[in-house]
Amino acid sequence: MSIVVARQLCKDYVAGDIVVKAVREVSFTIEPASFVSFVGPSGSGKTTLLNMIGCLDPPSSGSLEVAGKDVTGLNSNKSAIFRGENIGFIFQDFNLIPVLTVFENIEYPLIMVQNWPVQKRKKQVEKMLEAVGMTDQGHKYPNQISGGQKQRVAVARALVTNAKLVLADEPTANLDRKTASRIIDLMKAMRDEFSTTFIFSTHDQRVVKNAEIIFRLEDGELQTESNGQGGDS
Numbered sequence: 304m305s306i307v308v309a310r311q312l313c314k315d316y317v318a319g320d321i322v323v324k325a326v327r328e329v330s331f332t333i334e335p336a337s338f339v340s341f342v343g344p345s346g347s348g349k350t351t352l353l354n355m356i357g358c359l360d361p362p363s364s365g366s367l368e369v370a371g372k373d374v375t376g377l378n379s380n381k382s383a384i385f386r387g388e389n390i391g392f393i394f395q396d397f398n399l400i401p402v403l404t405v406f407e408n409i410e411y412p413l414i415m416v417q418n419w420p421v422q423k424r425k426k427q428v429e430k431m432l433e434a435v436g437m438t439d440q441g442h443k444y445p446n447q448i449s450g451g452q453k454q455r456v457a458v459a460r461a462l463v464t465n466a467k468l469v470l471a472d473e474p475t476a477n478l479d480r481k482t483a484s485r486i487i488d489l490m491k492a493m494r495d496e497f498s499t500t501f502i503f504s505t506h507d508q509r510v511v512k513n514a515e516i517i518f519r520l521e522d523g524e525l526q527t528e529s530n531g532q533g534g535d536s
């Protein structure tokens with residue numbers, strides 16, 4: 304079963320008389336445990352497409368399957384439940400909750416969505432802290448750690464519910480080059496360990512090289528698919 308199947312996917316933004324065709328008849332298939340990047344210039348439709356895959360914004364036309372479910376016409380309640388159970392998100396500006404510790408930030412999705420018993424939750428958070436190399440940082444608050452460490456925490460938080468799909472819109476945009484490539488390496492290591500599918504967007508050519516499958520967007524249209532240089536698929 305493919306993890307994402309998009310067929311003739313379109314997104315139009317309408318404001319008065321003006322229609323912006325942000326995504327135009329895009330079709331593609333992504334297999335489980337892939338490491339995929341959408342790349343393209345500013346305004347090419349990367350965020351719009353990721354928001355549709357993440358069930359944050361419905362398509363205008365076409366069809367979309369995520370994790371075996373047709374999500375094309377899901378209402379916002381059902382989308383929220385589906386997201387919570389299936390998809391993890393990593394953001395450009397980390398989006399950690401400042402009043403919660405690192406440990407509590409990672410634990411949060413488990414409390415919100417899955418309602419795990421306390422002991423099982425603690426074990427799972429400790430496992431994720433270790434996986435991202437932050438074992439001894441759990442007691443700190445977000446303002447006490449670096450940008451790269453914040454993004455490590457965000458990676459752990461995205462994976463803590465055992466999501467099969469993680470979406471990351473420009474996850475390295477606020478990081479220096481070296482830290483950016485470490486975060487991409489970490490995401491790839493998480494893919495190897497947990498068989499999670501990662502889909503990230505970037506307009507940084509140096510970052511995109513680390514993807515195994517690259518989809519290029521131009522003016523909302525999908526250009527040819529290519530293999531990255533860093534991968535084996």
Ligand SMILES: Nc1ncnc2c1ncn2[C@@H]1O[C@H](COP(=O)(O)OP(=O)(O)OP(=O)(O)O)[C@@H](O)[C@H]1O
Pocket residue numbers: 316317318323324325343344345346347348349350351352506
């Ligand atoms: N909410 C909105 N309402 C109207 N137009 C929008 C909206 N969101 C995006 N657009 C338009 O849709 C097109 C695609 O935007 P999108 O944000 O998906 O691009 P992007 O590739 O993510 O760009 P960037 O690299 O700058 O993040 C652009 O022309 C943008 O102006």
Ligand SMILES: [Mg+2]
Pocket residue numbers: 349350351472
């Ligand atoms: Mg964007």
